[in-house]
Amino acid sequence: MTANVPEVFGSLVFNQKTMKDRLPKETFKALKKTLDDGAPLPLDVANVVAHAMKEWAIEKGATHYTHWFQPLTGITAEKHDSFINPQDDGTVIMSFSGKELVKGEPDASSFPSGGHRATFEARGYTVWDPTSYPFIKEHTLCIPTAFCSYTGEALDKKTPLLRSMEALDKQAKRILKLFGKEVSHVATTVGPEQEYFIVDHKLYSERKDLRMTGRTLFGAKPSKGQEMDDQYFAALNPRIVEYMEDLNDTLWKYGVLSKTEHNEVAPAQHEMAPIFSTTNLSVDQNQLTMEVMKKVAKRHGLECLLHEKPFAGLNGSGKHNNWSMSTNEGENLLEPGKTPESNAQFLLFLTAILKAVDENQDLLRISVASAGNDHRLGANEAPPAIISVYLGDELYAVLEAIKDGKPYTSDKNEKMTIGVDVLPSIPKDSTDRNRTSPFAFTGNKFEFRSVGSSLSIAGPNTTLDAIVADVLKIFADELEGASDFEKALNALIAREVKAHWRIVFNGNGYDESWKVEAKKRGLLELKTTPDAVEHYLDAKNVKLFTELGVYTKQEMESHYEIKLEKYAQVLNIEVNTMLEMISKDILPAAYKYISAVSKTVSELKSVVPGAKASAETKVLSELDVLVDELSEKAELLEKAHEKAEKAGSALAVAKAYADTVKPAMEEARAVADKIEPLLGEEYKPFPSYEDLLFRV
Ligand code: ADP
Numbered sequence: 186m187t188a189n190v191p192e193v194f195g196s197l198v199f200n201q202k203t204m205k206d207r208l209p210k211e212t213f214k215a216l217k218k219t220l221d222d223g224a225p226l227p228l229d230v231a232n233v234v235a236h237a238m239k240e241w242a243i244e245k246g247a248t249h250y251t252h253w254f255q256p257l258t259g260i261t262a263e264k265h266d267s268f269i270n271p272q273d274d275g276t277v278i279m280s281f282s283g284k285e286l287v288k289g290e291p292d293a294s295s296f297p298s299g300g301h302r303a304t305f306e307a308r309g310y311t312v313w314d315p316t317s318y319p320f321i322k323e324h325t326l327c328i329p330t331a332f333c334s335y336t337g338e339a340l341d342k343k344t345p346l347l348r349s350m351e352a353l354d355k356q357a358k359r360i361l362k363l364f365g366k367e368v369s370h371v372a373t374t375v376g377p378e379q380e381y382f383i384v385d386h387k388l389y390s391e392r393k394d395l396r397m398t399g400r401t402l403f404g405a406k407p408s409k410g411q412e413m414d415d416q417y418f419a420a421l422n423p424r425i426v427e428y429m430e431d432l433n434d435t436l437w438k439y440g441v442l443s444k445t446e447h448n449e450v451a452p453a454q455h456e457m458a459p460i461f462s463t464t465n466l467s468v469d470q471n472q473l474t475m476e477v478m479k480k481v482a483k484r485h486g487l488e489c490l491l492h493e494k495p496f497a498g499l500n501g502s503g504k505h506n507n508w509s510m511s512t513n514e515g516e517n518l519l520e521p522g523k524t525p526e527s528n529a530q531f532l533l534f535l536t537a538i539l540k541a542v543d544e545n546q547d548l549l550r551i552s553v554a555s556a557g558n559d560h561r562l563g564a565n566e567a568p569p570a571i572i573s574v575y576l577g578d579e580l581y582a583v584l585e586a587i588k589d590g591k592p593y594t595s596d597k598n599e600k601m602t603i604g605v606d607v608l609p610s611i612p613k614d615s616t617d618r619n620r621t622s623p624f625a626f627t628g629n630k631f632e633f634r635s636v637g638s639s640l641s642i643a644g645p646n647t648t649l650d651a652i653v654a655d656v657l658k659i660f661a662d663e664l665e666g667a668s669d670f671e672k673a674l675n676a677l678i679a680r681e682v683k684a685h686w687r688i689v690f691n692g693n694g695y696d697e698s699w700k701v702e703a704k705k706r707g708l709l710e711l712k713t714t715p716d717a718v719e720h721y722l723d724a725k726n727v728k729l730f731t732e733l734g735v736y737t738k739q740e741m742e743s744h745y746e747i748k749l750e751k752y753a754q755v756l757n758i759e760v761n762t763m764l765e766m767i768s769k770d771i772l773p774a775a776y777k778y779i780s781a782v783s784k785t786v787s788e789l790k791s792v793v794p795g796a797k798a799s800a801e802t803k804v805l806s807e808l809d810v811l812v813d814e815l816s817e818k819a820e821l822l823e824k825a826h827e828k829a830e831k832a833g834s835a836l837a838v839a840k841a842y843a844d845t846v847k848p849a850m851e852e853a854r855a856v857a858d859k860i861e862p863l864l865g866e867e868y869k870p871f872p873s874y875e876d877l878l879f880r881v
């Protein structure tokens with residue numbers, strides 16, 4: 186247990202405090218200008234910063250540095266270089282120049298770049314993002330960087346995110362100016378709540394599916410699941426307590442504001458929530474958090490599963506992406522105000538979000554699309570694949586009144602005129618009741634709940650920032666030209682709320698009737714990743730991203746290919762693993778058991794000639810049928826798999842996987858899961874669900 190958290194917190198981070206302590210005053214001032222206003226960092230300043238950073242890193246035991254970046258694979262990449270610099274006399278000195286700090290040149294060719302290998306080929310470069318602090322990880326100074334090709338295309342997830350934040354900054358400032366506010370910066374803020382499962386490492390290592398795919402491809406239902414609800418917020422088991430303590434210590438050293446920890450609903454499932462920060466820092470820290478979660482687990486003989494659906498029949502894991510916008514003066518733009526003017530400003534931003542979400546349901550769904558997350562969305566324990574907005578009762582009533590042009594009647598039956606009277610304060614706790622909504626207003630922020638637990642949050646936040654920036658731009662264009670601002674503002678809000686009212690849904694998102702209702706409203710239900718990604722290159726989407734300068738068309742074309750290819754790759758690995766487990770683990774285990782029971786029967790009959798052995802015979806004949814059925818299903822799966830691989834375009838292949846291979850996998854699994862409980866304990870092919878979930 187850490188004795189002194191404030192002392193340890195951020196001790197491995199070259200944060201502003203360390204910068205201030207270690208840099209000459211002038212250098213710190215120049216760097217601060219870059220941090221605050223995004224001004225470019227002059228090389229002479231970079232040299233001084235690099236030197237101080239190296240001295241600090243060496244004191245902390247670092248010998249190497251790396252430009253730490255986020256290629257489109259969704260994980261982070263690093264290539265380590267040591268600080269050593271050979272001298273003429275055969276010795277070395279430890280050096281690190283401003284040039285090395287600011288720019289690196291990893292080989293780009295082995296990272297996915299979609300269909301544009303010709304232009305995306307060979308070399309890219311990484312550039313330090315000074316707004317995200319360098320940190321030390323295992324003897325290496327990690328420098329958070331963006332990754333671009335020499336022709337300027339983004340090869341990573343950070344570059345577009347920074348571009349989207351810039352777009353939002355620009356448009357939000359135009360809106361604030363209309364309300365008489367001049368601020369120097371508006372940034373989005375994110376607090377990602379991270380769910381995960383913990384299982385025993387030894388049991389994990391005995392399951393090929395967990396090792397190869399991160400999820401169980403087989404497994405009969407355990408005799409106890411999550412129906413008792415006795416795990417949620419229950420006292421933690423001692424091994425988990427030790428894990429969480431170590432996790433917190435490690436995260437704190439990295440300056441991650443790990444705040445809340447608790448059990449989740451499913452057995453073996455837990456959550457860590459950090460305190461929110463600026464989006465690009467949150468993204469970096471969430472990537473680091475996922476890495477640390479896995480590493481720390483191994484130190485404790487445990488394994489951390491970040492897959493969205495490690496266990497069928499139990500809740501999956503998500504990442505609740507709490508999102509808002511804030512000025513450099515600390516004003517949260519989604520905080521309902523205390524005066525009619527600030528209410529109006531809040532309502533305008535809120536309306537912009539409604540419009541953005543309604544018009545870009547497809548982009549939001551695409552931003553969270555992955556093979557893993559498809560198991561979760563719409564599986565009755567996570568938001569449905571349909572995107573809608575939850576507002577809570579009070580805000581719903583306020584907007585409804587605006588839409589209908591009526592005065593708002595509060596809970597207490599007070600009538601108030603919007604724009605004249607102060608809106609009722611919206612109590613935070615009353616807004617968070619609906620856990621079934623993919624996009625819920627929770628008092629002073631929105632919570633985007635569709636994000637999968639293993640996904641980088643860069644993509645979803647790039648999309649969110651971009652779609653909101655796009656609408657703010659349209660609103661600013663209209664309002665800047667208005668002769669009577671107040672009148673124009675009220676008209677705009679009423680008009681847009683009315684136009685996008687269909688996206689507001691306060692009901693139960695898990696209910697089957699919502700699907701019918703949503704269809705009636707014309708909302709999209711994009712069930713699978715290929716169904717969603719198919720819309721990525723629609724003219725509307727290309728226009729939105731390219732006009733804001735968030736993605737180029739070429740970058741989007743690459744993402745389209747990469748998303749589909751990745752989906753097919755994941756399923757390809759799952760099928761191969763499944764077929765191997767059937768032929769090498771499950772069928773042989775069944776044969777062994779059949780043989781043992783058969784032997785028992787013949788031995789029994791030789792001793793007791795009239796013995797019926799009906800129980801034994803029953804098991805044998807059941808297994809006989811199931812074993813045949815499983816081989817048959819495996820053959821069908823193999824055929825569907827072969828056919829899918831030859832389907833043609835990336836979209837056709839992905840669709841074939843979704844529409845024919847996945848159902849064939851489910852059928853094979855269903856048979857295997859009937860075999861498992863029939864086998865004697867010592868004949869089990871691998872640790873069961875019960876072992877994995879209840880033996881930590
Ligand atoms: P819960 O959802 O469990 O009730 P909170 O609402 O307090 O918990 O916070 C959930 C997450 O939302 C935390 O990570 C918190 O830091 C984050 N959060 C709070 N305010 C903001 C904000 N303005 N912008 C982004 N995230 C925020």
Ligand code: MG
Nearest residue numbers: 378505507632
């Ligand atoms: Mg929450």
